[in-house]
Amino acid sequence: GFAKVDHHRELRQGYPEVIYCAGKTPEQVQSIVEAMISRGSNIIGTRADETMFNVVKEICDKAIYHKSCKMITIENHKITLTNSYIAVVTGGTSDIPVAEEAAITAEILGNKVERVYDVGVAGIHRLFDKLDIITGAKVVIAVAGMEGALASVLGGLVSKPVLAVPTSVGYGANFGGLAALLAMLNSCASGTAVVNIDNGFGAGYMASIINQL
Amino acid sequence: GFAKVDHHRELRQGYPEVIYCAGKTPEQVQSIVEAMISRGSNIIGTRADETMFNVVKEICDKAIYHKSCKMITIENHKITLTNSYIAVVTGGTSDIPVAEEAAITAEILGNKVERVYDVGVAGIHRLFDKLDIITGAKVVIAVAGMEGALASVLGGLVSKPVLAVPTSVGYGANFGGLAALLAMLNSCASGTAVVNIDNGFGAGYMASIINQL
Amino acid sequence: GFAKVDHHRELRQGYPEVIYCAGKTPEQVQSIVEAMISRGSNIIGTRADETMFNVVKEICDKAIYHKSCKMITIENHKITLTNSYIAVVTGGTSDIPVAEEAAITAEILGNKVERVYDVGVAGIHRLFDKLDIITGAKVVIAVAGMEGALASVLGGLVSKPVLAVPTSVGYGANFGGLAALLAMLNSCASGTAVVNIDNGFGAGYMASIINQL
Amino acid sequence: GFAKVDHHRELRQGYPEVIYCAGKTPEQVQSIVEAMISRGSNIIGTRADETMFNVVKEICDKAIYHKSCKMITIENHKITLTNSYIAVVTGGTSDIPVAEEAAITAEILGNKVERVYDVGVAGIHRLFDKLDIITGAKVVIAVAGMEGALASVLGGLVSKPVLAVPTSVGYGANFGGLAALLAMLNSCASGTAVVNIDNGFGAGYMASIINQL
Amino acid sequence: GFAKVDHHRELRQGYPEVIYCAGKTPEQVQSIVEAMISRGSNIIGTRADETMFNVVKEICDKAIYHKSCKMITIENHKITLTNSYIAVVTGGTSDIPVAEEAAITAEILGNKVERVYDVGVAGIHRLFDKLDIITGAKVVIAVAGMEGALASVLGGLVSKPVLAVPTSVGYGANFGGLAALLAMLNSCASGTAVVNIDNGFGAGYMASIINQL
Amino acid sequence: GFAKVDHHRELRQGYPEVIYCAGKTPEQVQSIVEAMISRGSNIIGTRADETMFNVVKEICDKAIYHKSCKMITIENHKITLTNSYIAVVTGGTSDIPVAEEAAITAEILGNKVERVYDVGVAGIHRLFDKLDIITGAKVVIAVAGMEGALASVLGGLVSKPVLAVPTSVGYGANFGGLAALLAMLNSCASGTAVVNIDNGFGAGYMASIINQL
Amino acid sequence: GFAKVDHHRELRQGYPEVIYCAGKTPEQVQSIVEAMISRGSNIIGTRADETMFNVVKEICDKAIYHKSCKMITIENHKITLTNSYIAVVTGGTSDIPVAEEAAITAEILGNKVERVYDVGVAGIHRLFDKLDIITGAKVVIAVAGMEGALASVLGGLVSKPVLAVPTSVGYGANFGGLAALLAMLNSCASGTAVVNIDNGFGAGYMASIINQL
Amino acid sequence: GFAKVDHHRELRQGYPEVIYCAGKTPEQVQSIVEAMISRGSNIIGTRADETMFNVVKEICDKAIYHKSCKMITIENHKITLTNSYIAVVTGGTSDIPVAEEAAITAEILGNKVERVYDVGVAGIHRLFDKLDIITGAKVVIAVAGMEGALASVLGGLVSKPVLAVPTSVGYGANFGGLAALLAMLNSCASGTAVVNIDNGFGAGYMASIINQL
Ligand SMILES: Nc1ncnc2c1ncn2[C@@H]1O[C@H](COP(=O)(O)O)[C@@H](O)[C@H]1O
Ligand SMILES: Nc1ncnc2c1ncn2[C@@H]1O[C@H](COP(=O)(O)O)[C@@H](O)[C@H]1O
Ligand SMILES: Nc1ncnc2c1ncn2[C@@H]1O[C@H](COP(=O)(O)O)[C@@H](O)[C@H]1O
Ligand SMILES: Nc1ncnc2c1ncn2[C@@H]1O[C@H](COP(=O)(O)O)[C@@H](O)[C@H]1O
Ligand SMILES: [Mg+2]
Ligand SMILES: [Mg+2]
Ligand SMILES: [Mg+2]
Ligand SMILES: [Mg+2]
Ligand SMILES: [Mg+2]
Ligand SMILES: [Mg+2]
Ligand SMILES: [Mg+2]
Ligand SMILES: [Mg+2]
Secondary structure, three states, X not given: OOOOOOOHHHHHHOXXXXXXXXXXXXXXXXXXXXXXXXXXXXXXXXXXXHHHHHHHHHHOOOOEEEHHXXXXXXXXXXXXXXXXXXXXXEOOOOOHHHHHHHHHHHHHOOOEEEEEOOOOHHHOHHHHXXXXXXXXXXXXXXXXXXXXXXXXXXXXXXXXXXXXXXXXXXXXXXXXXHHHHHHHHOOOOOOEEEOXXXXXXXXXXXXXXXXXO | OOOOOOOHHHHHHOOOOOEEOOOOXXXXXXXXXXXXXXXXXXXXXXXXXHHHXXXXXXHOOOOEEEHHHOEEEEOOOOOOXXXXXXXXXXXXXXXXXXXXHHHHHHHHOOOXXXXXXXXXXXXXXXXXXXXXXXXXXXXXXEEEOOOOHHHHHHHHHOOOOEEEEEOOOOOHHHHHHHHHHHHHHOOOOOOEEEXXXXXXXXXXXXXXXXXXX | OOXXXXXHHHHHHOOOOOEEOOOOOHHHHHHHHHHXXXXXXXEEEEOXXXXXXXXXXXXXXXXXXXXXXXXXXXXXXXXXXXXXXXXXXXXXXXXXXXXXXXXHHHHHOOOEEEEEOOOOHHHOHHHHHOHHHHHOOOEEEEEEOOOOHHHHHHHHHOOOOEEEEEOOOOOHHHHHHHHHHHHHHOXXXXXXXXXXXXXXXXXXXXXXXXXXX | OOOOOOOOXXXXXXXXXXXXXXXXXXXXXXXXXXXXXXXXXXXXXXXXXXXXXXXXXXXOXXXXXXXXXXXXXXXXXXXXXXXXXXXXXXXXXXXXXHHHHHHHHHHHOOOEEEEEOOOOHHHOHHHHHOHHHHHOOOEEEEEEOOOOHHHHHHHHHOOOOEEEEEOOOOOHHHHHHHHHHHHHHOOOOOOEEXXXXXXXXXXXXXXHHHHOO | OOOOOXXXXXXXXXXXXXXXXXXXXXXXXXXXXXXHHOOOOOEEEEOOOHHHHHXXXXXXXXXXXXXXXXXXXXXXXXXXXXXXXXXEEEOOHHHHHHHHHHHHHHHHOOOEEEEEOOOOHHHOHHHXXXXXXXXXXXXXXXXXXXXXXXXXXXHHHOOOOEEEEEOOOOOHHHHHHHHHHHHHHOOOOOOEEEOOOOOHHHHHHHHHHHHOO | OOOOOOOHXXXXXXXXXXXXXXXXXXXXXXXXXXXXXXXXXXXXXXXXOHHHHHHHHHHOOOOEEEHHHOEEEEOOOOOOXXXXXXXXXXXXXXXXXXXXXXXXXXXXXXXXXXXXXXXXXXXXXXXXXXXXHHHOXXXXXEEEOOOOHHHHHHHHHOOOOEEEEEOOOOOHHHHHHHHHHHHHHOOOOOOEEEOOOOOHHHHXXXXXXXXXX | OOOOOOOXXXXXXXXXXXXXXXXXXXXXXHHHHHHHHOOOOOEEEEOOOHHHHHHHHHHOOOOEEEHHHOEEEEOOOOOOOOOOEEEEEEOOOOOHHHHHHHHXXXXXXXXXXXXXXXXXXXXXXXXXXXXXXXXXXXXXXXEXXXXXXXXXXXXXXXXXXXXXXXXXXXXXXXXXXXXXXXXXXXXXXXXXXXXXXXXXXXXXXXXXXXXXX | OOXXXXXXXXXXXXXXXXEEOOOOOHHHHHHHHHHHHOXXXXXXXXXXXXXXXXXXXXXXXXXXXXXHHOEEEEOOOOOOOOOOEEEEEEOOOOOHHHHHHXXXXXXXXXXXXXXXXXXXXXXXXXXXXXXXXXXXXXXXXXXXXXXXXXXXXXXXXXOOOEEEEEOOOOOHHHHHHHHHHHHHHOOOOOOEEEOOOOOHHHHHHHHHHHHOO
């Protein structure tokens, strides 16, 4: 067919291909899922709308739709969670959809996840209140829009790897997330690396690799 | 002559014109200073190199050169300092030249100034150690390069106006200070306003107006 | 719940947290308002649509919707206005929504406000006609799109702090407000500082702090 | 040779080709001048350094070097000036080199020129003092860096065509003249058109065409 | 009311204020038109939608809607056309709406206009076929999107002032008209000046001033 | 009429004008097609919606609509295909619409085309599986969004000309295809040239010229 | 050693690896040349300064330095030229260094080259004078800075593939060649593809592949 | 003194503060080193020039200068290396200085490092030759300029975390490393995160944290 599903990836990288649904037709999504199910893989579809979910649901009853972050997941074989955990932290309430994409990705890949939401630097005492949970994690994901300062503050406080996810939350001179992206790339705190704007999936996936090293 | 010094400004705004020396010849700087001295004004020249200072020194013995921030000042009449003070805070050591431009501007305009340098978010406990001095100020100037997170953190901690000065300190995706500028403009902490990249002078001047309201 | 409302802010900064409604669900907005009302705080919600207002109205009869600038306000305790006032000035008619966000923010925070609208530099005599009102203010907010020259002209005429708000009004090479933003940051008039594009709220809040110093 | 001098241009457009010296070797400049002299044309070379001038001087005694704006001119036949004049106005002293490029270009093309320098909007009364000279012109050239507000203010005050020249004067978020360029393109005053950053030559040439229509 | 119509402009600049309808409510447009009609001025409204036109039509029967370029015009007093004419030239068919905005603006301001459409450089012989009309004009307006080469080609062929209007026609790396804008600003042909992207009005207005000098 | 169809182009360049339908009215598209049909040319219309197709179908029964890439084609005279072929390769499934624009353009211009889709560098073995088809081509078109690495990898593997087409597939810091565009322009593999973002048509046309040299 | 010279490339692509000297030490350049000479390959080094050339000359007497374009070439085995030729065309004199990089690259790769320099659109008749040479070529390379209109004009006139090379010649809003790059990418003339700014080498290499298909 | 060295960091994060020497005076660097030596910490100084090294050498004999990457290191206490290793991979020879900054940072922090240089995608077989070393690493650092495709190719081949470092190697439309940065952020291969342009230090530090988890 039109798509060459990368079945080999599970061998090569331990995880099967993840479906980026944006820009595909529902039929294309359905047929890729079909090809992967026949192999018994667990399945992740990101940036999926409800129409896509419905056609997937038709061929696979176990499919679940995570509305807040527009993900489809299918748990074909049981997932055992790690003991160590990944902390997913957000600056504000509006960053939650991106954070959920990270958290659910990490969970389906077998990681324990702790969510610490709405603790941004405008009221930094909220962050200190939760510092125990954050410093207890093996990997920290920092999700923030606007000026993205959360990543630098966390990077300065914890000794674990911090994965920074800039979000497009904000307006005007945030230029669709560019402000947070540049801020995170220029973090003066060492031990931070950055993924694409709104790329919760990428952060969750990277965190999972590190957590399971 | 070539320049129309705005002598009227002292009446209109309480302070005389400030000389932006970059892009002028030493002769032009000298002749502008000459015209202003004859009025008895205190004088500020920013972005001046040593050649400019030397020709100014020739015609005015009181001229002082502030090497770290490339300013010329002339105190023609005695300056009385305010009781309330302006706190000038920097993220790192490399931001000091811009901070000094702000501090010296504020001082020659008659303000008491407290310097709190090298307390950026990579080691945030250093900031908390100095929080008393900062919260005691009537106006706070936050000078930071790289990701500029200092402004947001301060904005969330103090109840006084915070003037944020992005600096061009950094490299790569800081794009000459753009990263810090955008971060500061998108600060999620209220009570912050921003001046141009490396514009210590502008922050010092604005802080002075507010401090003397 | 999902949000950690920063109740501590009222103590720390004199004002409670302001709700940025964009990107939140109506339910989230409602539940944040609920948590804050129980403390008796006055409430400001920015960038709210009518659906959000309706669910807030359900739980709080005093809620008011300011259609022109998409704000929700709730006056839980009586506001006493300052004697000194903030002048909110716009270049054109199309800048009024942003100006109203600034003005209403300032008013609910207890400041007297004077509005001077549609006096941009294309017909500068209109500005001179109103100069008395403007120079009488303790703080001036200059709201302008397109080339944003209003801020520089005001900065050169008044001795009070000028807070410049670039708007996204315009098209083509205004790049969503970038033209006005850059112009305002590069203002050759001293005594000006800038907030984010279309950030009337931020200017109103900062002006309030300064007016009440 | 390497260059195909456009001798035909004098017929087609009334003026011969102008030599853009930047990026050429002194030998190339010399040999182009040589080819043009043999036709008796008046000659303009822009962005020329002193080495270029020296080799030109060797083959043509009448050559003049305008140091402030790095131009070479050769008056091979007598220039008669127009009665109407072009006003060249600058915001600051640092914009003078660009203004001189415009003024000298206009003069060698046979136009009377009036210079009105250092009258920018930071001290707008200086502009009003000179308004007679400016409104008396047939074409106005507005040269300004930083936020470029001068063009909008002039555009709102005069009924003649205003040619706006953004300069790279400034620093930080002026991004090499981009701030002034965007401001001038977005001018809310009608009757304004813009040339490239620092392109005094282009403005002088265009003004000359209009003045001699 | 909310708007300060600049009635004085007709005296100062020979033409009344032009209404930029984008971002205004239909009521605001109507009330501005009302204020201007009472003075007997001819009226131009740009970027108006049909709803705006309908409310204007209610109060003024003479109002005309130019659908292709979304303009409202009202001819309150008879317009006499100039003898000399303005040529409005486009690169492609898709540039016509912007060209019409220029042409109709010029016409209501009393200028004779010749339209030469769809003669872009992809088939340059089409341009040469029409060269007589173009070189016969007193002012040339060059309207082009994509790479905007038309302006440079015209600038090299005619001896009259060329006003270049970049359009947002195109996709991908045209970045909303930026490609054509930059190309036109960097034209190697002298005698060209540029207005904002899609700003047909500005070009028509400027051309009218020049044509009537 | 409004459009000057470039009939001469077939003589000059071997192919008739191609209709860029975006920004035209259905009537304009129809009337251009009409003028071209009368000459017996094969016709290509790009970026056409179904309404445009319907009005074209009314006047020409042979018209075909290619939904995936929004093209209209009319085969007025029989097309004989070349022996050598063009390989059209994509990184992912979401790049297929752009690839189809290239493939169909090439086919109607008389070229044999081989499609190799969804073989991007995330699973590079898929590319090696198809290397025979790719290296057998006379020209290769590499269509990819996101980071556009496909072009560089192909450029390093094949000895034939590679035409790179960046697509706008992706989000966040892909900035509408800019990431892939810049990557392709900076390819460290020689033998690559680039067309505009999403410009499948341009690549198909260029490939056709090369294939038929 | 530090570098892994890609000797395999000659087999795979018909040409050996080309040395990009910028950012390498003279010793590194020398040692790479040494490794390649031992295989008897012809050698191309781009962006080399004279120091690099001198150390290469030490180990290889046949090395030639092309000063105008900073290239080192070594002809280890005799080059036979093609019958068909590549035309290298420039807009101005200042574009010649980039054009020479293209021409010399093409020549050492065995292609006949015709140079047509300084025929840009400011004096388009110069281009028409040389049209015979240009249309006689099998591939055309169009090298232009400033607004880069040359590529579009050539693309509209010839039926052969046009490779466009934007140069960084110009100033201000050319942003280091961005203006010409965007213009060339958006060319409305079909049959054009683009290489990186100032990348004469890339164009010469690509042209060679096409010319020798 | 001027700097508040973050001695607490060693406790908090396991490593002491790293000195960013750019923008500091030699005296400042010396005095920071002095303060840190007295604590017995190992010391890293990045972006140091030889003058800085000389003054450091004066007070500490053990100081070593790594010329290729401009680093100063001081080994005050013995470093024991990890068993697992970090692979540092570069696309070309010109990327080596950035790679060395990463490698040396990792080594002084106690990690075994394997260097795999000059294996970029232009000759991808060189990468496959070294795949064993790369897949054997616990963390992979991918250093590449130009189009940065190396990171995506590695991300698709290995199952370990890939830290991507864009370099400023290249010219023209690489815009100082922006091209590689955007490409790496948009990598379609999962398991990749990005640091700032040329930030070898940041990648080495992050890799060390992960390697020692
Ligand atoms: N219109 C606005 N523009 C910028 N910041 C705002 C605005 N409205 C509220 N805020 C700030 O946004 C923060 C709330 O973010 P969140 O936690 O996502 O609700 C608060 O700290 C406010 O100070
Ligand atoms: N080359 C580098 N790139 C980015 N950050 C660095 C570099 N070298 C040191 N740093 C960080 O910069 C901070 C020091 O900034 P400063 O106070 O200005 O010396 C430290 O926290 C380091 O973690
Ligand atoms: N999809 C496309 N992308 C870029 N150029 C195109 C496309 N389709 C057609 N063209 C070119 O656009 C020109 C037509 O422009 P216009 O006169 O506005 O119809 C023709 O010369 C075509 O070569
Ligand atoms: N300072 C300048 N800015 C812009 N264009 C110029 C300038 N000086 C000369 N020119 C134009 O540059 C063209 C010459 O380019 P070239 O063939 O490279 O010498 C002429 O057509 C002039 O009209
Ligand atoms: Mg919150
Ligand atoms: Mg420090
Ligand atoms: Mg108005
Ligand atoms: Mg001045
Ligand atoms: Mg057409
Ligand atoms: Mg795929
Ligand atoms: Mg020339
Ligand atoms: Mg190499």
